[in-house]
Amino acid sequence: MAELAAALAHPALPYPAAGLELFVYGAGFAARPSALAGYLLDLNTGPDLPEKVSFDPDGAAPFWYVIDRSVAARAGLRLHGRPAHEVIAEPDRRDLLRALRASVREHADGEGHLADNRVLNGCRSVVFCRTGRWTAKRRAGRAVAETDPAFRPLIEAALAGYDRPRRAARPLPTADVRAFLTWVAARVEESARENEGPR
Structure with missing residues (x-):
């Protein structure tokens, strides 16, 4: 894993985009639903990403990885080998909704996240809960x-900012971002209650 990380790290391998986020899992772990982080390698590298190399998932916030495995299981593109949905298990729905709750809390705190990304991640959570x-x-x-025009100006500003280089990202009104993410959290909670069903 250390050799793989060194070979892929910028600038040893230059990236034309903001960067690369790579998670490597053991085949046995990836094949089973899990609420754990569970990676063998977590690598962030590139011109616009803070460098990160981790080989130990203990202590890592698991929600990032649960969401990413769900995305990969449902929509992953095969570069080599078997299709993603055959090798990566979809997380349990309740674990996934717990991960979404944690993601929204993380973005609401705002520490270390660009405002446009916080808003658009919130939008992605809402669309997932709805569809x-x-x-x-x-x-x-x-x-x-389109469906929630009260937030349209904020979202349009986030979309415009997201298209800019990460170093040139524009700030968004803090109070507006916080209010939006509070609304997103309520949508996730509604979805979680619906998933739990009657008691």
């Missing part, structure tokens, strides 16, 4: 702006 499908951030933003 059961993962959607690209830009498409999710446009969908929520």
